[in-house]
Amino acid sequence: MKQQRNLAERLKRKDESALEKIMEQYTRLITSVIYNIEKGSLSTEDMEEVAMDTFITLWNNTDKIREDTLQGYLCCIAKTKTFDKLDKVKKTTTVNIESADIEDPFSLELDTENRLTVEDISKIIEEISFPDKEVVLRYYFYHQTTADISEKMNINRQT
Numbered sequence: 001m002k003q004q005r006n007l008a009e010r011l012k013r014k015d016e017s018a019l020e021k022i023m024e025q026y027t028r029l030i031t032s033v034i035y036n037i038e039k040g041s042l043s044t045e046d047m048e049e050v051a052m053d054t055f056i057t058l059w060n061n062t063d064k065i066r067e068d069t070l071q072g073y074l075c076c077i078a079k080t081k082t083f084d085k086l087d088k089v090k091k092t093t094t095v096n097i098e099s100a101d102i103e104d105p106f107s108l109e110l111d112t113e114n115r116l117t118v119e120d121i122s123k124i125i126e127e128i129s130f131p132d133k134e135v136v137l138r139y140y141f142y143h144q145t146t147a148d149i150s151e152k153m154n155i156n157r158q159t
Contacts, residue, residue: 030074
């Protein structure tokens with residue numbers, strides 16, 4: 001705790017060595033925060049960019065740091081930066097309905113019950129016609145908001 005306060009005080013004085021020390025101490029934590037939020041949606045490069053943006057934002061906002069909350073403040077910055085990056089990635093993502101793989105891309109091995117459920121859902125989705133099929137895929141499997149879907153597909157949000 002004392003070391004955290006010392007680093008925060010040095011950072012407020014724009015001591016670059018304090019920033020380096022903070023980066024050494026908190027990069028793993030920040031990376032964990034990013035990883036737990038992005039759940040496979042970002043590339044390694046994007047995750048590295050978010051981590052660096054986190055430290056840059058910390059440096060640019062040293063006046064907002066409270067000595068006793070440095071770690072929490074860093075985590076909040078990382079969380080916000082990750083969601084910002086995910087929003088940017090979502091806006092540039094295109095969905096190919098013909099080759100959409102609706103199995104859970106985040107799990108390495110599905111148990112038998114989950115596999116049967118995924119197969120049942122796949123059959124149902126195959127029977128849905130366009131544009132409903134695309135809406136379902138975008139919403140449930142690509143985690144896009146209804147606002148994003150309506151904007152990208154040029155349809156009423158209520159649809």
